[in-house]
Amino acid sequence: VGKLSLGHLPANKGGFTNQQTHPDKPMNKLPPDTQDTALLHWADGPYSIKRHGTSLSNCDSEPVKTPGCIQAHGAMLVLRLADLTILQASDNTAEFFGEPPASLLGQSVTRLISEAQQARLCNMLLHDALERNVLYAFTLPERNGVAALDVCVHTIDGVAILEFEATGRLTPHENRDFFALVKSAVSRLQTAGGLREFCDLVAKEVHGITALDRVMIYRFHADHHGEVFAESKRDGLTSWLGLHYPAEDIPQPAREIFKKLWIRPLQNAAGPLVEMLPLANPDTGKPLEMTHCALRGASVMYTEYLANMGVAASLVMPILVDGELWGLIVCHQYTPTYFPYQLRAACELMAQVVSLQLKSTEYIEQMAYRNQMENVHQQLIAKASQDGNLLALSDGQPTLFDAMQAGGAALYHRRRWWCAGRTPTNAQLDALAEWLNQRPEFDSSTRPVYATDALARDYPAGADFAAVASGVLAVRVSRLRQDLIMWFRPETMQTINWAGEPQDKVTGAGVHGARLTPRASFELFVESVRQRALPWSAIEVDSALRLRLLVMELVVSRAEHLAELNTDLAASNEELDAFAYVASHDLKEPLRGIHRYAHQMIESAQALDPENHKRVESLMRLTLRMDSLLDSLLHFSRVGRTNLEFAAVDLNEILADALEMVGVRAGENTCAILLARPLPVALCNEVRLREVFTNLISNALKYSRQARPRIDIGYLAPDEPDPRPNAPPEAGGQTIYYVRDNGIGIEQRHFEQIFRMFKRLHGRDEFGGGVGAGLGVVKKVVSLHGGDIWLESTLDVGSTFYFTLPCGKETQP
Amino acid sequence: MSSLQHVLVVEDNDEDFETVMEAAQRTGIFNQIRRATSGSAGLRMLRECLKTHDTLPALVLLDLNTPGDDGRYVLGEIKKDEMLRNIPTVVLSTSASPRDVDFCYAGHANAYHVKPVNHATHLKIVQEIFSYWLSCALLPPPQALEKQ
Numbered sequence: 015v016g017k018l019s020l021g022h023l024p025a026n027k028g029g030f031t032n033q034q035t036h037p038d039k040p041m042n043k044l045p046p047d048t049q050d051t052a053l054l055h056w057a058d059g060p061y062s063i064k065r066h067g068t069s070l071s072n073c074d075s076e077p078v079k080t081p082g083c084i085q086a087h088g089a090m091l092v093l094r095l096a097d098l099t100i101l102q103a104s105d106n107t108a109e110f111f112g113e114p115p116a117s118l119l120g121q122s123v124t125r126l127i128s129e130a131q132q133a134r135l136c137n138m139l140l141h142d143a144l145e146r147n148v149l150y151a152f153t154l155p156e157r158n159g160v161a162a163l164d165v166c167v168h169t170i171d172g173v174a175i176l177e178f179e180a181t182g183r184l185t186p187h188e189n190r191d192f193f194a195l196v197k198s199a200v201s202r203l204q205t206a207g208g209l210r211e212f213c214d215l216v217a218k219e220v221h222g223i224t225a226l227d228r229v230m231i232y233r234f235h236a237d238h239h240g241e242v243f244a245e246s247k248r249d250g251l252t253s254w255l256g257l258h259y260p261a262e263d264i265p266q267p268a269r270e271i272f273k274k275l276w277i278r279p280l281q282n283a284a285g286p287l288v289e290m291l292p293l294a295n296p297d298t299g300k301p302l303e304m305t306h307c308a309l310r311g312a313s314v315m316y317t318e319y320l321a322n323m324g325v326a327a328s329l330v331m332p333i334l335v336d337g338e339l340w341g342l343i344v345c346h347q348y349t350p351t352y353f354p355y356q357l358r359a360a361c362e363l364m365a366q367v368v369s370l371q372l373k374s375t376e377y378i379e380q381m382a383y384r385n386q387m388e389n390v391h392q393q394l395i396a397k398a399s400q401d402g403n404l405l406a407l408s409d410g411q412p413t414l415f416d417a418m419q420a421g422g423a424a425l426y427h428r429r430r431w432w433c434a435g436r437t438p439t440n441a442q443l444d445a446l447a448e449w450l451n452q453r454p455e456f457d458s459s460t461r462p463v464y465a466t467d468a469l470a471r472d473y474p475a476g477a478d479f480a481a482v483a484s485g486v487l488a489v490r491v492s493r494l495r496q497d498l499i500m501w502f503r504p505e506t507m508q509t510i511n512w513a514g515e516p517q518d519k520v521t522g523a524g525v526h527g528a529r530l531t532p533r534a535s536f537e538l539f540v541e542s543v544r545q546r547a548l549p550w551s552a553i554e555v556d557s558a559l560r561l562r563l564l565v566m567e568l569v570v571s572r573a574e575h576l577a578e579l580n581t582d583l584a585a586s587n588e589e590l591d592a593f594a595y596v597a598s599h600d601l602k603e604p605l606r607g608i609h610r611y612a613h614q615m616i617e618s619a620q621a622l623d624p625e626n627h628k629r630v631e632s633l634m635r636l637t638l639r640m641d642s643l644l645d646s647l648l649h650f651s652r653v654g655r656t657n658l659e660f661a662a663v664d665l666n667e668i669l670a671d672a673l674e675m676v677g678v679r680a681g682e683n684t685c686a687i688l689l690a691r692p693l694p695v696a697l698c699n700e701v702r703l704r705e706v707f708t709n710l711i712s713n714a715l716k717y718s719r720q721a722r723p724r725i726d727i728g729y730l731a732p733d734e735p736d737p738r739p740n741a742p743p744e745a746g747g748q749t750i751y752y753v754r755d756n757g758i759g760i761e762q763r764h765f766e767q768i769f770r771m772f773k774r775l776h777g778r779d780e781f782g783g784g785v786g787a788g789l790g791v792v793k794k795v796v797s798l799h800g801g802d803i804w805l806e807s808t809l810d811v812g813s814t815f816y817f818t819l820p821c822g823k824e825t826q827p
Numbered sequence: 828m829s830s831l832q833h834v835l836v837v838e839d840n841d842e843d844f845e846t847v848m849e850a851a852q853r854t855g856i857f858n859q860i861r862r863a864t865s866g867s868a869g870l871r872m873l874r875e876c877l878k879t880h881d882t883l884p885a886l887v888l889l890d891l892n893t894p895g896d897d898g899r900y901v902l903g904e905i906k907k908d909e910m911l912r913n914i915p916t917v918v919l920s921t922s923a924s925p926r927d928v929d930f931c932y933a934g935h936a937n938a939y940h941v942k943p944v945n946h947a948t949h950l951k952i953v954q955e956i957f958s959y960w961l962s963c964a965l966l967p968p969p970q971a972l973e974k975q
Binding site: 595599602605606609611613614634640645 | 843892942949
């Protein structure tokens with residue numbers, strides 16, 4: 015893996031060209047510290063790997079398209095298109111044709127090929143699309159002890175390049191039927207299901223066809239970093255599956271080259287190189303562009319990288335989807351080898367078929383993902399529509415988090431956060447939301463969405479939670495209330511397979527040191543993905559936007575429905591009012607009569623025997639009890655129907671009033687009221703909240719066997735770490751008030767019922783009696799404040815009642 | 828002076844009226860007590876007094892929830908009538924609803940009392956009403972009414 019690249023363009027191409035066209039102006043006249051050392055070394059003439067390669071200091075300065083050298087196992091001739099005169103020849107022609115370059119330059123190519131071959135060549139030059147397109151021309155037969163040579167030709171910038179290679183005669187591939195191999199491989203590829211299965215199969219098939227040591231499918235991510243997505247290898251090699259590499263390992267110029275070629279063979283990375291003579295085209299003075307040449311001398315950086323890994327030969331094919339480089343099929347061999355023309359043709363065909371089919375496989379997979387997201391989102395909306403709120407998005411099954419491939423999701427709704435999966439803390443979410451709400455993206459009328467794969471770049475405070483949320487996708491679902499939906503993606507570093515660090519032994523670093531090793535690449539990659547997440551795909555962003563529309567539609571229809579309900583509610587409230595009034599009046603009137611007669615019986619009839627006297631007394635007591643039940647019922651219904659007005663009130667004053675009302679006076683030694691610290695000012699309804707404290711305190715005093723009951727009153731601010739036993743999720747991010755006693759305690763099974771109207775846990779006359787209305791009223795008041803009330807209790811130890819006061823006007827119709 | 832005038836009790840409930848009578852007896856007032864069992868009957872009795880130049884009552888005890896024209900209506904009629912509005916009108920009601928209390932005072936009721944279920948308390952309240960309005964408070968002179 016690693017340096018898969020063929021090499022890189024010079025960073026300063028202009029400077030380089032200038033150098034070529036003005037060879038008489040040596041750069042060394044410049045002060046030494048401004049000189050580009052990489053350029054300086056070939057100031058004496060065009061670049062050649064043999065002369066300058068080892069003096070390169072970085073990948074970006076290497077002129078990979080014009081290496082000046084070819085691999086020594088073949089020969090190359092450059093012909094002037096106009097008359098087929100040999101302009102340049104590789105410095106090994108004597109080996110192949112029995113004549114050194116000197117005797118070939120300026121001569122016609124007809125000197126080396128037969129008439130028939132020349133006719134074939136001319137025909138191709140006239141009729142075939144050869145510009146930057148390599149085609150097989152003919153084979154020079156074996157002669158004078160030189161093996162038969164396959165000749166490929168292509169044209170570029172007014173010259174024809176002829177490459178001579180003794181291919182196919184010296185390899186184990188001889189006599190293999192590549193056509194049949196590719197045909198059956200392609201038919202097997204049709205059966206693959208998803209993308210991963212498809213890529214696994216491609217690796218396996220290419221491994222089968224090439225019989226090389228390792229075949230990898232290297233996939234580029236949107237940020238151009240790469241990942242070994244599939245692998246097929248010979249036994250005994252360490253797997254590189256799942257490893258990631260930085261974008262720098264295959265930089266943009268190298269990726270561009272792969273959009274132009276279907277195959278890049280390198281038979282012996284460490285093999286000898288042969289220079290072109292002369293290095294520059296004598297007609298133009300320019301170095302020869304060898305982008306398309308199979309014989310092109312490989313990048314120094316690349317060969318060094320391969321050597322550092324112990325790899326001797328490589329074969330690379332691009333996978334192109336819609337003209338973009340999706341990935342590469344990379345083959346490695348640990349010994350030098352031969353790639354005969356037929357094998358290359360087979361691999362090229364494979365690469366083209368894979369490219370075409372991958373597009374549809376990926377499309378199908380993306381559609382499946384899209385449909386899955388859509389499906390889950392629809393379910394969520396259906397549930398939310400049923401429930402009448404958005405809580406289903408984070409509460410039930412499935413959640414927001416199940417649809418999108420994310421680490422976590424958060425919904426801001428009803429003034430608090432509803433989270434699923436791994437998310438930043440509430441305080442961090444608050445700050446992030448505040449920042450997000452200022453983003454111009456949300457003002458867009460067409461795509462009001464914010465998506466990033468590097469939050470900390472836009473939002474420096476995001477660095478604190480980069481591990482869970484380097485990637486953020488956010489949509490606002492209510493402008494008015496600033497309701498938000500966010501998805502989070504963890505830092506890529508958190509998700510990569512650390513067990514898969516390159517373990518292979520480095521066989522000794524080359525001249526460029528440890529940089530050109532898998533280990534260093536991996537470290538570079540890790541650095542490049544610090545505070546970065548996998549980017550959001552267009553499908554995911556679209557899906558988020560669609561969900562936003564669904565939620566907004568839901569909210570609109572919900573609002574209409576609420577408006578209707580409100581009208582109904584107002585009508586029924588009036589009826590209820592009338593009912594409660596009439597009920598109290600009409601029930602109390604006879605009650606008063608009964609009590610009166612009973613009273614008179616006791617007063618007038620001295621003859622009443624003791625037993626009957628007792629009965630009549632019970633009758634009176636019962637009527638009085640019914641009277642107080644009716645009073646509580648009336649009060650309860652009145653509390654529920656009142657639209658409370660909220661104001662900022664000092665809770666300490668409310669508490670002082672409440673204590674006075676329950677008869678606790680300062681300085682008296684009947685009980686201990688302890689306030690850990692002064693209570694804050696809260697937005698609430700003063701009268702009703704006093705009732706809450708009155709009820710809770712009087713219960714605490716009542717349900718106690720202590721001679722001197724102790725009551726602790728206090729609060730927990732949202733950011734305080736103290737435990738919040740039994741707290742409902744809605745209480746998150748809220749100030750929680752509590753009243754704690756050391757009384758008789760309540761069994762857990764009664765935790766719900768005690769808040770029911772008229773529910774008593776104890777005998778009518780135990781613990782001072784009462785009708786059991788207090789906690790019902792308390793719960794009603796708290797819920798009118800949009801809050802929750804709950805408790806924690808241990809029998810014979812005491813109870814703590816907790817409540818929140820979000821002042822939820824939203825819960826008010 | 829008050830002994831010359833009667834007390835009008837607008838009350839449909841017999842038991843409650845008996846409680847009023849019992850309270851009157853216990854307080855030891857000598858005023859005649861006249862009963863109207865509906866709002867409209869009460870108004871008729873008051874207007875009859877005006878017509879016949881009979882003495883107007885010293886005090887009206889008004890139950891709010893009477894059949895027909897209810898106590899609220901009666902209160903309104905009394906207080907908007909120049910001849911009647913000076914009569915102290917005390918509301919006695921089962922309802923403790925702030926709305927009712929508000930309504931009555933806004934309608935110039937002279938006092939508002941809740942009739943409790945506890946008979947002893949009920950008696951005590953009515954006794955106190957009698958002793959306050961008929962013994963403590965100085966009421967407008969009945970002659971003034973006759974002159975009209």
